[in-house]
Amino acid sequence: CDEPNSGLDPKTSILIDELISSITIEKNITTIINTHDMNSVMEIGDNICFLHEGRLEWSGSKDQVLASDNENLQSFIFA
Structure with a gap:
């Protein structure tokens, strides 16, 4: 599904x-x-992939999303 x-x-x-x-x-x-x-x-998600500038930058479970130290992912989540 797209958006x-x-x-x-x-x-x-x-x-x-x-x-x-x-x-x-x-x-x-x-x-x-x-x-x-x-x-x-x-x-919805069980496994999540985060794309940044067209590239896979992070992947993991939804439990790992908030604990991730990936700066771009955290900026996106808390924007």
Whole structure:
């Protein structure tokens, strides 16, 4: 999905996140989401890749995101 919550109100955005999560679990599939929405990342993601200037700069679990010392990732999260 490319920016599945782009332009949506917060309530609908939460519903879309829940729908993506439930389909992923129900169908036992891998889902790749391209988004700038950190709320969605933390809700949907298990494994997260952070791209910076077109390159993979960091990857890890959502539990590792906040603990990362990657400056670009932290700047993005807390922007």
